[in-house]
Amino acid sequence: MKTDLYRRRLMAASVAGATMVMLPVGLRGAAKLLATPRQTSGPFYPVELPLDDDNDLVQFGHSTSLAKGEITHLTGEVVDVYGHPVSNARVEIWQCDAHGRYHHPRDRRGRAADPNFQGHGSFQTGDDGRYRFRTIRPIPYPGRTPHIHFAVSGPDFEPLVTQMYVAGEPLNESDFVLNSIRDTALKESLIVDLLPAGVAGEWTGHFRIVLAADGRFQAV
16 A cells, blocks of 8 residues: 555656656746736827837937926836746837826817927837836826836737836825726836936836736746
């Protein structure tokens, strides 16, 4: 009886070991990251993308004038839940300008839109999964805490739309979109520290985007 039990346990251990060998090296014993939660795209995703749709939202077209607001350098990476970088991901951002206006025909609140603010930008990740943008520090407008919209799309995964928030903003406590996320860890994953960039009046922040699945590891 003891010998049979020992053999069964040995066989089970051998199967488990073989399964581990078959997994990609990066997945063996890897702890999963929290997938970035989905959020609304809001009503002001651009109807038409700007002709100069690059990753610098502060200088638009051939103009030498800079957008109003505090320049902010955003960096980050798109990864899967095991931390592997996701290449060829299109990262888009859009936000209101320093007057609280989106570049959208239905947004007619307050002052006229800043003509030097691009409003929307995009970046294609390379093999390292990283992205970068130069934009302005987001500001509040009635009903919302400062935020930046993000959309990530690519050939091997389901598109993700989410929002990035700024740590320390008082309106974070009452923002209905942010607080629709009940899980504290998930909510905090969308909140980013903006730190002085070393140039007076400029900021820097890092926002990691974790995709729930990118098409390469769905069978695991």
